[in-house]
Amino acid sequence: MSEPLVTLSDVSIRRAGRNSPILDNFSLTLAAGETVVLLGETRSGADALARALSGVPSASEAIAGSIRIGNRSSLAGDIAPYKAARIAYWPAPEHALAPNASALAQLVRVVARKLSFSQAEARAEFAASLERLRSRVTIQDLARPAALVSPDVLSWGLLACAVAQSPELLIADHPAGNVAPSVAGALVAACLEAQKRQHFALVCVTPRVDVTRRIDARTIILRSGRMIEEGSIAQLAGEHAHTYTRALFHTQLSPDAAPGRPVGRGEPVLQVFNLLTKGKKADRRDALTFALRRGASLALVGDEGSGRRALMRVLLGFERPAEGRIVFDSVDVGILSSTMLSRLRRRMAVIAGEDGALDPRLTVHDTVEEPLRARLHLTRELLNNYRDAALKRVGLAELDGSRLVAQLGPFDKRRLQVARAIVGAPLLVILDEPWRGLDALARNAMRQLLVDFRKAEGPAFLVVTNDFAVASALAEEALMFDDGKIVERGLLADLVKNPKEAATQRLVTAAKGGLS
């Protein structure tokens, strides 16, 4: 039997100021060319393990135990063996690179340093690697400041950079980040193909069940620093798995879950007539027309650059349309003064899958109270009652109200957005990738929260997403966007069952891909 490439024996990781270890007595053996997936949510210890394996632990982490890499790891508390073993690191696109420097220059510099190449040689190697991945991304797409490169494109660049280093071991640390299922699927497929070609060992750390299913290899479930169980996808997704594992796997949503008939047959709450957004050459044949009735839910589905986000920005008033009319609650918003428009918008709420959606300086209580204070003259007692009721409904009643938003985790922030929406009693809620960046269990809780909110309060939902599974969980009808125009529309159940357009087929396949 060949010598294992990586051997971890009783590795524990402790963080300064915490009593319990973030990873407790973890052991692992990995042979050359083998794949292992570490599936764990936030605080599972998987992130810390990825950092330790990469030789770049956080400054506040103390690692104990034995880490052996190949036969070269005679370690004495330094990172020399990590340099000796050819380890490549494939991080999530968010915050992976310095935002203001060219993404291409940064990636080429990594390849040059790892392979001791000149810049020109490293650039050629990187370009060849990118080409071998057979993505649509070109080297020119990356020759911009990293902050201006989309996460999808950056993910391809990071993967190309990792495989260009001819690694023995590739550590994929949240490799797909928060990118769309279609892109995540393509990235995983390209990585596995490169693995076959280059025969490197792969350690993938991810909280995403869909990514785990796509890799379909030996998987270790981690929770609160401990290994829950280990097995193949077939075993873990089966009925005999640990309760936590089953909960994780059963939280993955299916696009087939879409209801077969629309809900909401009242007056239209939002009507869009012949709308053209700015940024693309105006073609009246591409003008958007649709309506959303009270209590109904409509999904705007499309890949990055398809135009759904441009439409959302126009609907939110961030940008003005090039042409067309928007009627909200029977009022043409185009003829309103800014004061009147602001008043009309009070019946609208936004729940966005981004951390910056809430003011980080506000306290929890102020965040929920603000819409009430801005719109109504309520007594302190009434204000407290409304606020506490909303926080209770989203499960944040126990949270210290004086805590700052900046101190909250992503799930709490997301629930706080829902509480803020609840007190506003909106007619329309715009949901922009509502559970992007959340763990599997948090996604499920968030879905239930939103479904209950809609059931109880009856607002119309406009769901902006690139994932048919998300759309199916929250909406009944959908508009499929591609290249700035609507290419298909109808009941979600029909679109998922019989997608006619190529773009729809691609996204439906991607949404189902993680489940097959």
Place this chain on the structure above:
Amino acid sequence: MTATVALTTTRPRWQTGVRVAGLAGLGVIALTVALSDMIARAPADRVNVRQVSLPPSAAFPFGTDIAGRDVLSETLHGLAVTSEQAVIAALTTLIVGALGGFLAARLRFRLGYGVRWTAGIFGAVTPLFLAILFIAVTNRGLAPLAAGVAAAPLAFARTFDRASGLASSRHAEFARATGIGALTLLRRDLVYEMRRSLLAIVGRGLASGTIILSTVSFFGFGALPPHRDLGLMIAGAFTTARASGNFSMWWTALFPALALALVILMARLAAGLEDGTRP
């Protein structure tokens, strides 16, 4: 074959300690100023021709000057004059600079940036020159206001940049999209930013006000006897040294200068030694 990496970091909380020390120092200075007439052994500008140019001794801890004035008493009176004027200057900087910057950031795009551009031009001029110019076109009684106005352009530019960043932030966009009005957003920004930055703004204003006021007095554009401030005391010591051709009466300059340095240091410490990246 064993890797044991043990790294720990402790996050320094020096800034809180520095602020507390600065505030405590300013508190002591404020108390000294309030009680200066009681602590000082002689009223301001009292001349005693029988005890001129005495070096520090048990009878006169800070010595006496060429006119026989007790330097300790004069330093206490000068500290009171300088501090009171510096507070006015700091409040002027706060209102004209910081608050003005916040409000200007909410003006229509071109108008707001026009005002910011103008403030940038004034900010590029040395505040001392601005203060002297202001005094020259008004009168020296308005020296505290002049010092505050002279320091205002920099405070204005800082708060404008911060406030315009906040106004175009994602959370502000989302708030506007859901009908939160401009006034509510302005109130939110003012309350939260001022809560975090008020001490820093006032501390920096106090330090810059003290420096500007003392310097204009040193050059003869500020305080006049009998209300001598610390700058004027140092100027007097300098004139004496130049006339006599040596600096044998060092105590007449050293103690006012130390008092001046103490006020500036404490004000900067109270501001948390911030580099001005926040308003």
